[in-house]
Amino acid sequence: MIPVLIGITAIVFLIMSLIPGDPATAILGSYATPENVANLNAKLGLDKPAIQRYLIWLGNLAQGDFGRSFSLNRPVLDEILERFNATLILSGTAYLLCSFLGVLAGIVSASRQYEISDKLITFVVLIGISIPSFFLGMMLIVFFTVQLRWLPASGMFAIYGGGDFADLISHLIMPALALSFVATGVIARLSRSTMLEVLRLEYIRTARAKGVKEFRVVTRHALRSAVVTILPVLGLQAGFVLSGSVYIEIVFQWPGIGRMLVDAILTRDILLVQGGVVFVAFCYVFFNLAVDVLQLWLDPRIARK
Amino acid sequence: MIAFVKKVVRNRLAGLGLVVLFVIIVLAILTPLLPLAPPNAIDTPNRFVLPFSDNALLGTDHLGRDLLSRLLWGTQLSLAVGLAAAFIAGFFGALLGIVAGYLGGRADSLIMRSVDILMAFPYILLALAIVAALGPGLMNALIAVAVVNIPFFARNVRGVTVTLAQADFIQSARLSGRSDISILVFELLPNVASVIIIAFSTTVGWMILETAGLSFLGLGSQPPQADLGSMLGEGRAALITNPHTSIIPGIMIFLIVMGINLLGDGIRDALDPRLAKGQLEKPSPLTRIDDCLIQSPPIVSTASKAVMDVNHLSTNFEVGEVVKKAVRNVSFSINAGECLGLVGESGSGKSVTALSLMRLVASPPGVVVSGSVRISDQELLSLPYEDMRAIRGRTVAYIFQDPLTSLHPLHRIGHQLTEAMSTHNRGADSAFVERAKNLLSEVRIPNPERVMDAYPHELSGGMRQRIGIAMALANDPDLIIADEPTTALDVTVQAQILAILKDLRQQRGLSILFISHDLNVMAQICDRVAVMYAGEIVEMGRAPDILEHPKHPYTAALLACSPQIGHGRQSLQPIAGMPPTGHEPLNACAFANRCSRVQPVCHQQPVEVVDMDSQLVRCLFPVVES
Numbered sequence: 001m002i003p004v005l006i007g008i009t010a011i012v013f014l015i016m017s018l019i020p021g022d023p024a025t026a027i028l029g030s031y032a033t034p035e036n037v038a039n040l041n042a043k044l045g046l047d048k049p050a051i052q053r054y055l056i057w058l059g060n061l062a063q064g065d066f067g068r069s070f071s072l073n074r075p076v077l078d079e080i081l082e083r084f085n086a087t088l089i090l091s092g093t094a095y096l097l098c099s100f101l102g103v104l105a106g107i108v109s110a111s112r113q114y115e116i117s118d119k120l121i122t123f124v125v126l127i128g129i130s131i132p133s134f135f136l137g138m139m140l141i142v143f144f145t146v147q148l149r150w151l152p153a154s155g156m157f158a159i160y161g162g163g164d165f166a167d168l169i170s171h172l173i174m175p176a177l178a179l180s181f182v183a184t185g186v187i188a189r190l191s192r193s194t195m196l197e198v199l200r201l202e203y204i205r206t207a208r209a210k211g212v213k214e215f216r217v218v219t220r221h222a223l224r225s226a227v228v229t230i231l232p233v234l235g236l237q238a239g240f241v242l243s244g245s246v247y248i249e250i251v252f253q254w255p256g257i258g259r260m261l262v263d264a265i266l267t268r269d270i271l272l273v274q275g276g277v278v279f280v281a282f283c284y285v286f287f288n289l290a291v292d293v294l295q296l297w298l299d300p301r302i303a304r305k
Numbered sequence: 306m307i308a309f310v311k312k313v314v315r316n317r318l319a320g321l322g323l324v325v326l327f328v329i330i331v332l333a334i335l336t337p338l339l340p341l342a343p344p345n346a347i348d349t350p351n352r353f354v355l356p357f358s359d360n361a362l363l364g365t366d367h368l369g370r371d372l373l374s375r376l377l378w379g380t381q382l383s384l385a386v387g388l389a390a391a392f393i394a395g396f397f398g399a400l401l402g403i404v405a406g407y408l409g410g411r412a413d414s415l416i417m418r419s420v421d422i423l424m425a426f427p428y429i430l431l432a433l434a435i436v437a438a439l440g441p442g443l444m445n446a447l448i449a450v451a452v453v454n455i456p457f458f459a460r461n462v463r464g465v466t467v468t469l470a471q472a473d474f475i476q477s478a479r480l481s482g483r484s485d486i487s488i489l490v491f492e493l494l495p496n497v498a499s500v501i502i503i504a505f506s507t508t509v510g511w512m513i514l515e516t517a518g519l520s521f522l523g524l525g526s527q528p529p530q531a532d533l534g535s536m537l538g539e540g541r542a543a544l545i546t547n548p549h550t551s552i553i554p555g556i557m558i559f560l561i562v563m564g565i566n567l568l569g570d571g572i573r574d575a576l577d578p579r580l581a582k583g584q585l586e587k588p589s590p591l592t593r594i595d596d597c598l599i600q601s602p603p604i605v606s607t608a609s610k611a612v613m614d615v616n617h618l619s620t621n622f623e624v625g626e627v628v629k630k631a632v633r634n635v636s637f638s639i640n641a642g643e644c645l646g647l648v649g650e651s652g653s654g655k656s657v658t659a660l661s662l663m664r665l666v667a668s669p670p671g672v673v674v675s676g677s678v679r680i681s682d683q684e685l686l687s688l689p690y691e692d693m694r695a696i697r698g699r700t701v702a703y704i705f706q707d708p709l710t711s712l713h714p715l716h717r718i719g720h721q722l723t724e725a726m727s728t729h730n731r732g733a734d735s736a737f738v739e740r741a742k743n744l745l746s747e748v749r750i751p752n753p754e755r756v757m758d759a760y761p762h763e764l765s766g767g768m769r770q771r772i773g774i775a776m777a778l779a780n781d782p783d784l785i786i787a788d789e790p791t792t793a794l795d796v797t798v799q800a801q802i803l804a805i806l807k808d809l810r811q812q813r814g815l816s817i818l819f820i821s822h823d824l825n826v827m828a829q830i831c832d833r834v835a836v837m838y839a840g841e842i843v844e845m846g847r848a849p850d851i852l853e854h855p856k857h858p859y860t861a862a863l864l865a866c867s868p869q870i871g872h873g874r875q876s877l878q879p880i881a882g883m884p885p886t887g888h889e890p891l892n893a894c895a896f897a898n899r900c901s902r903v904q905p906v907c908h909q910q911p912v913e914v915v916d917m918d919s920q921l922v923r924c925l926f927p928v929v930e931s
Contacts, residue, residue, distance in 0.1 A: 126567070132562070221713055240428075280427065
């Protein structure tokens with residue numbers, strides 16, 4: 001756990017040290033005197049060896065000091081926390097949606113194998129895993145905003161009025177759907193194949209020999225075991241949803257961390273990029289830790305090993 | 306190889322994917338030769354021309370550039386960049402994986418630790434960080450996407466390499482003093498190539514999508530050069546007014562990725578042996594009954610006092626055109642309070658017979674093709690699901706062979722027992738729990754309270770089988786079908802389980818169908834014994850008669866090859882040859898090829914059952930003791 005977190009910071013630091021050129025020259029311009037450059041380097045601590053700079057940065061991170069964004073002129077952490085809220089609303093909704101719909105579709109598909117509902121789900125899933133989420137988002141806008149005029153196409157709240165829960169929901173529907181579609185497909189596929197494998201196991205036959213109703217055989221006996229296989233993949237899908245949110249936040253002008261990162265890259269606000277990446281990666285690690293704990297609770301066989 | 310390609314293409318969707326991909330790739334390759342407008346020629350007066358216009362088949366974009374031309378050039382670029390990223394990721398990932406797996410030790414743990422940490426990032430964050438450091442641009446986006454995908458290859462390849470590095474041929478190459486490099490290149494690499502190719506085919510679609518994504522964000526290809534992603538990104542500005550500038554590149558990305566996915570699925574399915582064997586199909590809740598049997602059910606005399614009457618039961622396994630006859634024409638009845646033994650080698654069809662009775666044979670591939678199974682004048686083979694379900698576990702209960710795999714691993718014992726009751730009875734949970742504890746004491750489980758809260762993996766094999774028995778007793782059934790209940794247990798536990806079953810028979814007047822391959826076990830518990838061979842019953846009669854005076858040569862041979870305690874030193878006689886597989890039609894005695902008493906006539910006609918001193922024998926030349 002701790003080694004992974006430290007490893008993440010090390011990799012981010014390593015990548016950032018790939019930046020060509022000298023930051024002090026970049027800040028002062030190419031006509032700066034060597035003296036000024038040296039002074040600024042000393043002031044920024046850039047004259048120290050890399051390992052020392054890394055440790056200083058690590059110490060600052062541990063104290064919650066992510067540095068200051070030059071393009072926004074405010075502490076990086078403040079900006080991140082504000083943006084992360086929006087990302088959490090969007091990604092969280094999409095994640096719940098794809099977990100629920102994906103597993104449900106997988107169960108229906110498996111228990112009605114080769115029937116019309118299975119074929120329909122398989123078809124939609126195929127589209128889901130093949131369509132780029134940003135393209136899907138744009139098509140949703142064309143259809144629901146331009147054609148039907150049902151839903152707003154951008155932002156988290158209406159600029160004039162709005163700001164209440166209903167307003168948030170109406171802004172959330174399309175981006176959440178677009179973001180969850182791919183992950184839903186991946187989860188549905190996995191759930192279907194896992195369910196089909198479990199349904200052939202001997203203890204399912206035992207349940208049937210006991211006279212347990214088929215619905216219960218599927219929902220209690222087979223699903224209970226399938227969840228143990230599906231859960232780790234659900235954990236990984238959180239990473240895919242977070243990744244996809246970068247595109248979706250751009251398409252729907254959602255004021256989240258993904259859009260912040262892209263803007264920061266284009267303005268070359270390195271501290272902001274660095275802080276944002278480390279922050280989100282940490283959250284992802286903690287989330288997967290939570291998934292592991294849940295797994296331990298769901299599968300008593302693991303605890304024994 | 307050709308057979309494999311045929312197999313992939315026979316899957317219609319995979320064939321479609323292949324065709325779509327082929328067309329797109331050919332178009333991309335031919336792009337420079339096609340009579341297209343220059344992709345970057347700006348013609349602002351003619352901006353946003355709609356598709357299917359005279360001068361521009363797909364219309365023009367916000368600068369009046371020809372969309373068809375840009376689409377094809379963009380496709381070429383996207384494919385090239387995606388493939389290049391995949392090759393780079395594949396190369397370095399495989400290299401790291403092979404080195405880590407081959408060297409092991411410190412190098413392995415260092416490489417794999419780093420890979421784990423790279424995988425701890427949501428993938429796009431890593432890509433964004435790299436682009437942030439190197440600056441936006443197509444080349445940098447390519448590097449970013451490749452780096453992000455290296456861990457996936459490294460992990461897969463390392464897994465295979467670790468196994469291979471232990472293999473004999475690598476070890477002997479090492480001992481022969483060849484250099485590591487030569488072993489890696491000439492011995493290991495050819496063997497991990499298939500893993501690399503599979504990993505490649507599953508990720509190349511992703512990588513095309515990811516590079517398109519970075520370009521879409523403005524971090525990949527820079528104007529005027531355009532790949533599909535940046536075309537989509539530019540189109541977004543005019544999404545509301547001129548959606549066609551977005552739709553056209555979007556659909557192209559979709560088609561490419563879908564084609565790759567379809568083809569990849571087809572390849573994966575063609576490689577999966579389980580699919581061909583029907584092992585990925587959901588077994589239906591009831592074994593399928595053949596249409597012929599439904600249309601013309603057999604006429605059976607109804608006057609019978611037996612608990613269960615089985616007449617001319619036949620069950621097949623049907624996978625595609627291949628039919629395996631697992632059970633042929635089996636008839637027997639079980640009387641109240643009686644224990645009937647069903648004995649035979651593995652594969653003789655005894656378990657399939659047992660499962661056919663409650664229609665529990667997995668279907669597909671199982672099909673009941675003929676016969677009748679009756680319980681007190683009720684025909685089970687024509688019962689609808691709900692009625693069948695009401696009989697399962699209540700009138701007829703099962704005990705299965707391996708209690709570790711037949712108990713649900715994630716349900717507590719108490720829950721599994723009470724569920725058996727609550728399925729068929731209404732009542733308070735506390736009453737079920739109380740009864741479950743009583744059942745556990747009845748099968749001589751010490752400390753039932755504690756066992757109720759345990760999971761199957763926490764108990765010993767003997768304990769688990771007692772739970773299997775307790776579960777079968779839950780609803781006080783008339784008949785218990787015990788399918789090799791003692792086979793997975795060691796001898797002392799076997800004796801305990803048999804003692805429990807014997808007592809239960811006496812106390813409750815249970816009927817038992819007892820299946821085993823062990824004649825000694827049969828002798829201890831059964832009143833009557835039926836011997837199965839190649840799906841048929843070849844001999845049936847009172848247990849002492851069969852076991853002491855076998856009339857069928859097969860039974861005699863079976864007895865001659867099973868050791869008997871207290872009979873001194875014996876030489877055990879194995880039966881030469883193999884039993885029939887059940888694929889061929891049976892126009893002769895099934896045992897003829899292995900029989901020591903065989904006559905030419907045995908090969909020429911099916912053999913009927915004859916009654917010899919109330920012992921049924923399917924043999925033309927039965928053993929007669931002098």
